[in-house]
Amino acid sequence: MAEHPDSAVVHRGYQAFSDxxxxxxxxxxxxxxxxxxxxxxxxSGHFKGTDNILRHYGQLMEFTHGTFEITLHDVxxxxxxxxxxxxxxxxxxxxxxxxxxxxxxxxxxxxKITDIDECVASxxxxxAFWGSD
Numbered sequence: 001m002a003e004h005p006d007s008a009v010v011h012r013g014y015q016a017f018s019d020x021x022x023x024x025x026x027x028x029x030x031x032x033x034x035x036x037x038x039x040x041x042x043x044s045g046h047f048k049g050t051d052n053i054l055r056h057y058g059q060l061m062e063f064t065h066g067t068f069e070i071t072l073h074d075v076x077x078x079x080x081x082x083x084x085x086x087x088x089x090x091x092x093x094x095x096x097x098x099x100x101x102x103x104x105x106x107x108x109x110x111x112k113i114t115d116i117d118e119c120v121a122s123x124x125x126x127x128a129f130w131g132s133d
Contacts, residue, residue, distance in 0.1 A: 006083045006108050007075045013113065014072040014085070017057065025057070026050045028113055035116040039123045041130035053116075063130065064091040081108050091129075098129040 003011070009028055016024035034048045035056060043063070047056045060068045068091040076084045083106040090099040100121050107115040120126045 004077045004079065005111060006077045006079075006081065006106070009108060009111060009113065010075045010083045010085055010104075010106060011072070014070065014087070017070065022054050022057070026054060029053065030109070030112045030114045033112075033114055033116065035118065037118045038120060039127040039130075040132070041127040042132055043130040044127070060091070064093060067092040067097075082106065083108065093129055093131075096129070098125065100126060 013025060013028050016022075016028070029050050031050055032048065033050060033053060034046055035053045036046050037044050037056070043056070043059065047053045068089065070087050070089045072085060072087045074086045076086075085104045085106070086101070087103060088099060088101050090097065102118065102120040105117040105119065106113050
């Protein structure tokens with residue numbers, strides 16, 4: 001069975017992120033796309049526009065000295081412009097490492113990502129790892 005087009009976009013996005021290919025990531029999103037990250041840490045907030053989203057992704061690498069890694073497990077689609085991913089991420093911070101399950105809920109229009117809502121297994125643990133500004 002062929003992969004659903006929305007699933008293919010999400011898979012391409014995860015691969016581009018893992019490869020550090022920010023231009024491919026940019027091409028998969030609308031210019032006004034927004035990424036919503038939960039919690040109250042320095043990595044939390046609403047990042048609107050591809051420049052801000054890509055800067056946010058760069059900070060994931062900067063704050064973890066390049067150790068941030070993500071493993072995609074599954075992508076689920078509804079056929080109406082939504083996709084949901086399930087992944088595990090790992091990173092080493094200043095004083096410890098953290099591995100956490102999570103996922104992203106994507107809204108897609110015309111084959112491009114317009115909105116990304118991030119969910120994590122523990123907001124409190126994530127906030128403690130990332131720290132405040």
